[in-house]
Amino acid sequence: MNKTTLTPEESLLLITKTIEETKKRFEENGHIIILWGVLMFTVFFSQYIFSLTGLYKKFDIIWTVILFPLGMIYTFIYIRKTVNKKNLPRTLLSRVIETMGWAMGLNLLILGFLFRQQLGDAMAPVFIILLALSMIVTGASIKFKPLFIGGLLLNLIGFCTFYLDRDYHGFSLMLGAVVGLIIPGILLNKARRKENV
Amino acid sequence: MFKELDPILHSQLRLSIVSTLMMVGEANFNFIKDTTKATSGNISIQIKKLHEAGYIKVKKSFKNNYPNTTISITSKGREAFENYVNDLKKYIQPGK
Numbered sequence A: 001m002n003k004t005t006l007t008p009e010e011s012l013l014l015i016t017k018t019i020e021e022t023k024k025r026f027e028e029n030g031h032i033i034i035l036w037g038v039l040m041f042t043v044f045f046s047q048y049i050f051s052l053t054g055l056y057k058k059f060d061i062i063w064t065v066i067l068f069p070l071g072m073i074y075t076f077i078y079i080r081k082t083v084n085k086k087n088l089p090r091t092l093l094s095r096v097i098e099t100m101g102w103a104m105g106l107n108l109l110i111l112g113f114l115f116r117q118q119l120g121d122a123m124a125p126v127f128i129i130l131l132a133l134s135m136i137v138t139g140a141s142i143k144f145k146p147l148f149i150g151g152l153l154l155n156l157i158g159f160c161t162f163y164l165d166r167d168y169h170g171f172s173l174m175l176g177a178v179v180g181l182i183i184p185g186i187l188l189n190k191a192r193r194k195e196n197v
Numbered sequence B: 001m002f003k004e005l006d007p008i009l010h011s012q013l014r015l016s017i018v019s020t021l022m023m024v025g026e027a028n029f030n031f032i033k034d035t036t037k038a039t040s041g042n043i044s045i046q047i048k049k050l051h052e053a054g055y056i057k058v059k060k061s062f063k064n065n066y067p068n069t070t071i072s073i074t075s076k077g078r079e080a081f082e083n084y085v086n087d088l089k090k091y092i093q094p095g096k
Helices: A008-026 A031-053 A056-086 A092-114 A116-141 A145-161 A166-196 B012-024 B029-036 B040-052 B075-092
Strands: B026-028 B056-063 B066-073
Touching (some): A008 B012, A008 B075, A031 A056, A031 A166, A056 A092, A092 A116, A116 A145, A116 A166, A145 A166, B012 B026, B012 B029, B012 B040, B012 B056, B012 B066, B012 B075, B026 B029, B029 B040, B029 B066, B040 B056
Antiparallel strands (some): B026 B066
């Protein structure tokens, strides 16, 4: 691969192809978004079931404390493995998304464990709104409309949750997980598979 | 009438390397190898030429006890690439 007699058309085509190839190697397949959506849904659905069966106090904290940190550990390992496997360099965009993800995750964890009392009924809406912001930014950055729209809907669900009774906040979180994470994640995964066929 | 295209960039592999670096700014040798699908020897030769022209910077280090070569584009390289693309456009659309 070192042809020196390129025509201007061939040169432009080569530049376009290389840029496309480079872009493809950075594409996220939605795996982590689906994982967090399912995790969120599972945690809040199980909380609802526990509350129905009267086991809420016994299992709620353990369930949440185990599942969310496990998700964080898995995400960390998955990202590191992908970066090493593909020899991915850190671009400005990947740095922004990565930093925002970690900062958002840590803030949500700190808010959930340390400021539950202070936030009171606002806990669930604040959680949803913060999550929505990260989805909107990620969707806009990777130029994937369903993720961006999912983020906007999640944002809307967050604000609507302020008007709901605390007993229904779990449903908002479950709905948010499906609308803002699981569906856009699946669509992203499908889109990437289609591109790679 | 037409400006001569930059001979350093007007080569398939060198142009491919610089296009990749224009996208990512900085990348290691293996990333460039995977993207361009060229052989290590050929890439090394072209990297040397681009480095001599001042279009890229090469940093050699170790990562987990293995040699790690990081290549980044310089401002001279960016400028050369932009000029090259503008010149190409003139060839393709002479009226514009």
